[in-house]
Amino acid sequence: MAALVLIFLTLAGAALTADLPPDGDDVSYITLAQSLASGRGYVNPVYPGDPPELQYPPLFPLLLTPLISAFGQNLFLLKLIPALAGALALIAVFALLRPRLGPDRAFLIAALTGTNGHFLSISTRIMSETTYVVLSAFALLLVRRAAEEGGARTAAFAGLTIAAAIYARTIGVALVLTGCAALLLRRRRREALALAGVVLLLTSPWIWRSIALRNSYLFQLFDTPLPVTDGHSGPLLWPFRLLYNAPRYAGKVMADLFFHPFLTDIDPYQPLKIALSLTLTAGIAIGLGVAVREAFSVQRSAFSVQNADATLLYLLTYVGICLIWPYHDARFLLPVLPFLFEHGLRGAEAVGRRIRLRRLAGEAAGLLTVVGLAGCVSIAHDNRVQFYTDEMARYREACLWVQERTSPEAVLLCQKPREAAFWSGRRAWWYTGSQPAAEVLATxxxxxxxxxxxxxxxxxxINLAERFSAVLREGxxxxxxxxRTAPPRVTIYEIRLE
Structure with a gap:
């Protein structure tokens, strides 16, 4: 295990750069940590008026705050937190799976996770996924111990860890459902009550604040419509979301998860990779079916629980929430990547027995390891190249001009306010270009x-210049x-309200 952690940290170290990717939540976490470091509280410092932050839970920005207080915007040091969390996640996954699967299979799954290109990519960005994986694996380990050995204290510690996971990523609510279900199936009612009570006590302020002020991830789950529902939303339409998301997860999302960074929209091999991802999805589904059949059985009209492990319940609950979530992305599945590997190998073994190819699981694991390592090397190489070239280099250049030539009280209207605020040191506000001149001036x-x-x-x-031409004619x-920057051009306009 030490060798695996060393290999992972070596790959992560090769991929670390003191720069930010063009898209993602990195800047959001940094600006929130800056707000905490400055003593303004957990507010969004990008927008005028310091509105309360509801979208991103506060644990990960809190982890960044001491480094920002001590070293400022040192992106390399900030990236060490998710990278080290990625290494800890591999250890936590191994510790979680070893009692149930044995040391060899647990190590294989940890190795597949650590050599996955998408896992390495997220581990070398200022993102909260790897921190969440550590907390969720530790929480599941405590839930299992409470289910097998009993003890309200262990269950309370599990609840404390689950609360921390929720404060890292909102989807940690899946752990609450999983933990209570796993304990109740083992008739551990007192432990389930202790777990739920601790989680409710610790997370209710954040959850109720998010619901009351809206614009949170929990609110999006209920309020965001899909095109196929004619703009309507609500729990009654979740089946439509599931039908809309399921084929996307089975195809493109799984391909991104297992073949990153080799899959692009213009990749001539994309159909092959989609076909491979569908095959992997089918294997995982078969493995899940085998696991569910082993865990639950109905004999003589009596339902019995034989081996309903918390990790199985967690995977089913987590994926179910993802399928009804308004959006789909490969990184959403990253926290359950080890369990996808586990059931994929189980499915390969089941298929291998049927077709008399007993080594199918081993060959599949070897193939995924080779692909993953190639992806890790590619990511490490690509990250040596400056992220911001051409278009985004001009955008950053414009922001730096604002920083040098405008007063600290200046406020920007732009399409990427968080990035603009990060680079320019000024407040910023969303501008989509679709508003008429009068509305722009009112904003x-x-x-x-x-x-x-x-x-x-x-x-x-969105090309703002095309949309802004009509606004410019009106006002x-x-x-x-x-x-104006050099082409590809970014133009900075001064707004005159009088």
Missing amino acids: ARRTGATHLLINDFPIAG APHFRPVH
Whole structure:
């Protein structure tokens, strides 16, 4: 196990850079940690007025805060936290799986996880997934101990760990359902009550705050509509979300998870990788079916629980929540990646017995390890190249101009406010380009905006320059260009409200 951790840390060290990727939550976590370090509290320092932050739970920014207080925006040091958490996650996964699967199979699954390209990529970014994996694995270990040996104290410690996991990532609520179910199936009612009570006591302030003020991940689960539902939302329409998300998870998302960074939208081998991901999904489904059949059985109309391990219940609950979540992404499945490997190997063994290929599971594991290691090497190589080239380099250049040439009270309207605030040191506000001139000026008055950043290239499919041309025709006297970058161009406009 020590050798695996050393290999992982070596790969992570090769992939670490003092830069940020063009997209992701990295900047959000940094700005929230800066807010905590400055004593403003857990508020969003990007937007004028310091509105309360509801989208991102506070544990991971809290972990970043001491480093930011001591060393400022040292991105390399900040990235050490998720990288070290990734190494701890491998140890936690091994400790969780070893009692049930044995040391050899537990090590194999930890090795498959540690050499997965997507796992390494997230571990070398300022993201909370690896921290959550450590907490969730430790929580499941405590739940299992409470289920097998009893003890309200152990269950309470499990509840404490689950609460920490929820404060790391909102989907940690799956651990509450899993923990209580695993304990109740073993007739550990007192332990289930202790676990639920501790979690409720510790997390209710954050959950109720999120529900009351909206715009949280929990609120999105209930409120975000899908195109197929004609703009409607709510729990009654969750089956439509499941039907909408399931094929995407089985195809593109699983391909991203297992073949990152080799899958792109213009990759000529994309159909092959989608086919392979569907095969992997089928193998995992077969393995899950075998595990469920072994855990639960109905004999003479009596339901019995033989081996309902908490990890099996957790995987089913977690994936179920992902399937009804408004969005889909490979990193959403990263916290259950070890369990996907576990049941994928189980499925390969079941298929291998049927087709008389007993080594199918071993060959599949070897193939995934080779692909994963190649992905890790590719990520380490690609990360040596500057993230921001061409378009985003111009965007950062424009933000640095704002930092040098405007007063500290300046406020920006732009398409990427968090990144703009990070680079320019100024407040920023969303601007999508779809508003007419009068509405843009009203937003500027409300937020105190002084400048507009207009990109003449698409960001998330939106070219603000194309949309802004109509606004410029309507309110030309109110918008004065003060700086243009070299092509691909970003134009900075000064807003004149008088």
